[in-house]
Amino acid sequence: MLSDVNLIPQEEIIEQKKTAAVKSSSIISVLFLLLALGISAYFYVTTSKIDADIKRTDNEIENFRSKIKSMSDVEVAARNLDKKYNSLKSLFSSRSKYSLLLKEVQVRKPSDVIIQNLDTKVGEISISGTSGSYVSVKSFIDNLLNKEFDGGDSRLKDLFVEVSLNSANFDKSSNTVKFFIVVSYQDGRLQGL
Amino acid sequence: MPEETKNKASGVENTLAKIKDTLLNFIVPLISILAAVLILSLYTYPAYKELPIKKAELSSKTTLRNTLSKKVDALSKLVDFRNVFDENLAIVNKVLVPEPEVPRLLDQASQIAGKAGMDIDRLSYSYGSKGSDKSIFETVTVSMSVKSSFEQLVLFMELVEKAARYVSVPNFRYSVSTKAEDAGQGSLSSSFSLDSPYLFVESSAVTDEPIGIDMSSKEFTDFMSMLKDLDYYDFVNKNIQAEEEKPEEKEEDLEKKEEKPEEAETPVSNTPNEENPQPLPTEGTQPANESIFPSGDISPAKPKANTTQ
Numbered sequence: 276m277l278s279d280v281n282l283i284p285q286e287e288i289i290e291q292k293k294t295a296a297v298k299s300s301s302i303i304s305v306l307f308l309l310l311a312l313g314i315s316a317y318f319y320v321t322t323s324k325i326d327a328d329i330k331r332t333d334n335e336i337e338n339f340r341s342k343i344k345s346m347s348d349v350e351v352a353a354r355n356l357d358k359k360y361n362s363l364k365s366l367f368s369s370r371s372k373y374s375l376l377l378k379e380v381q382v383r384k385p386s387d388v389i390i391q392n393l394d395t396k397v398g399e400i401s402i403s404g405t406s407g408s409y410v411s412v413k414s415f416i417d418n419l420l421n422k423e424f425d426g427g428d429s430r431l432k433d434l435f436v437e438v439s440l441n442s443a444n445f446d447k448s449s450n451t452v453k454f455f456i457v458v459s460y461q462d463g464r465l466q467g468l
Numbered sequence: 469m470p471e472e473t474k475n476k477a478s479g480v481e482n483t484l485a486k487i488k489d490t491l492l493n494f495i496v497p498l499i500s501i502l503a504a505v506l507i508l509s510l511y512t513y514p515a516y517k518e519l520p521i522k523k524a525e526l527s528s529k530t531t532l533r534n535t536l537s538k539k540v541d542a543l544s545k546l547v548d549f550r551n552v553f554d555e556n557l558a559i560v561n562k563v564l565v566p567e568p569e570v571p572r573l574l575d576q577a578s579q580i581a582g583k584a585g586m587d588i589d590r591l592s593y594s595y596g597s598k599g600s601d602k603s604i605f606e607t608v609t610v611s612m613s614v615k616s617s618f619e620q621l622v623l624f625m626e627l628v629e630k631a632a633r634y635v636s637v638p639n640f641r642y643s644v645s646t647k648a649e650d651a652g653q654g655s656l657s658s659s660f661s662l663d664s665p666y667l668f669v670e671s672s673a674v675t676d677e678p679i680g681i682d683m684s685s686k687e688f689t690d691f692m693s694m695l696k697d698l699d700y701y702d703f704v705n706k707n708i709q710a711e712e713e714k715p716e717e718k719e720e721d722l723e724k725k726e727e728k729p730e731e732a733e734t735p736v737s738n739t740p741n742e743e744n745p746q747p748l749p750t751e752g753t754q755p756a757n758e759s760i761f762p763s764g765d766i767s768p769a770k771p772k773a774n775t776t777q
Contacts, residue, residue: 297493304497304504311504311512318515325522332529339536340675346543347673352557353546354671357681359560362605362667363634364691366564370636374625381618394641 371397371465379434380458382427383418385411400458405451412443412454419458434464535678542679553683559695563634566668568595568608573664574708576633576701577610584624589613589657594713605665610635611713613659615645621658628662632698635664 343350373395380400384390387407394401406412418424419435437459444453546553565572570593581588590613596606616624621642628635642658682688 301493301497301500304500308500308504308507311507315507315512315515318512318519322515322519322522325519325526329522329526329529332526332533335533336529336536339533339540342540343536343543343675344673346547347675349543349546349550349553350673350679351671352553353543353679353681354673355669356553356557356560357679358669358671359557359564359667360681360688360691363560363564363695366634366636366665367694370629370634372625372629373637373640374622374629377618377622377625381622389644392641392643394639396639 368467371462372468373465375428375431375468376400376434376460376465379427379431380419383415383421383424385414385418387411388415398459398462400460401455402458403453403455405446405449405453407451409443409445409452412440412452412456416440416456430468431464433461435460532676536676539678542682546683549683556683556692559692562632562700563695563698565633565664565666568606568666570608571706571708572703573608573610573633573635573662574710575703575705576631577612577635577662578708579701579704580624580627580631581612581614584616584627585620586614586616586624589615590659591710592713593710605667607663607665610662610664610710611660612662613657616656616658618656621656627699630699632695632700633664635662637661638663 376395380390380393380402385406388404388411389406390402390404392401392403406415416438419438422433424432435458439457441455441457442453443455445451446453574591574593578588578591591610593608593610595608614624625637628637638661640658640660642656645655645657
């Protein structure tokens, strides 16, 4: 109970609190100033370092540029080589090897089938010819579409994707079957080989 | 008197104390806050805003410096290996020529046909069709009609694919010849289009841009090895003659051929072999200043359908 007795007048307490508040605010404001100075110092140091780095990098860049300019003839030749190299790469990778196409057609053709005309465009071959029988024509078509065909180029197993038989007629005079087929093939399979 | 002096002194002390308190409690905090606000607003905030920009500037300059440094290294290497570099440049210029060089192309085509054992019926060329691959190339197209066996045809295709000057075959057709006189020359009549692109490049030095090429890379060396393995044909017949086809003529020609596919089976009567008994040259056998075709009316390009002048 005794400890609860406060003999200091209320006004004095308020005055003391005011004084303490004023002092604290002074200290806080000074600390605030110091903090502002600290942050500014950090930015000043960081910015100065970056500025110095930029200046040093600029000098290095100028140095490299002057070296590169002294080799400008080599640079021009290198760029020419680069352009042609890239062009050729794209040309060679997109060139279809029709020699392989011809061999593949030939190897899949039954012996009694004779190709009279062969017309090749990108992705399509038109073939007309004669055969000893309808069975041989069917066999030729089957061979073209056979993905497991033995004897052909192993890289071209699925070269031919579709064969449409446009006509097949028996010619009595020659005792042969005349046929006309259109073969669709994947041109991409002939590229880059 | 002393009491009066004491009071005066006490008054001064009080005044000083008040001034001191005022300074400590109001002026200093006020100045501190003001200074802090000024520093923050006039220096720190702009510096804070500027810092990322400066960092980005430094980063881009560092990247540029590294790029230039690598470029200097690359150029120095090229200078050190100038011979190899020049050799590679010469090879790519042979494969993808800068100019049409039509006579050389015709000569190459006729040499390949000769090497494959084919007989040329017709040889003509046309300019200007762009390559099929949406490209930057200009193209010379050589049209050929030949007589051969199937094996010779395949060999011809293989030789074309191995030829140093880049040539592609966009389309071809062949038919079995029914003529008895062709029996000794081969049973197939074939016609081709040979597209040869050409590309003139004129680069300029762009100091700050890197060079894409890396001559020491495996991809590059492998590709150059492949180019070196191609077959190079000497320009043996500088006076080779063939007719230039205009694009309209070519289209008409193709249309007619499509209308009459049987025409291909029966070669035209005035082929060079009938009119010109001279055999076509094989590689290395033709004097450099002599045309493989006789001057005057008998030209191999001469008379097939619409290809005549």
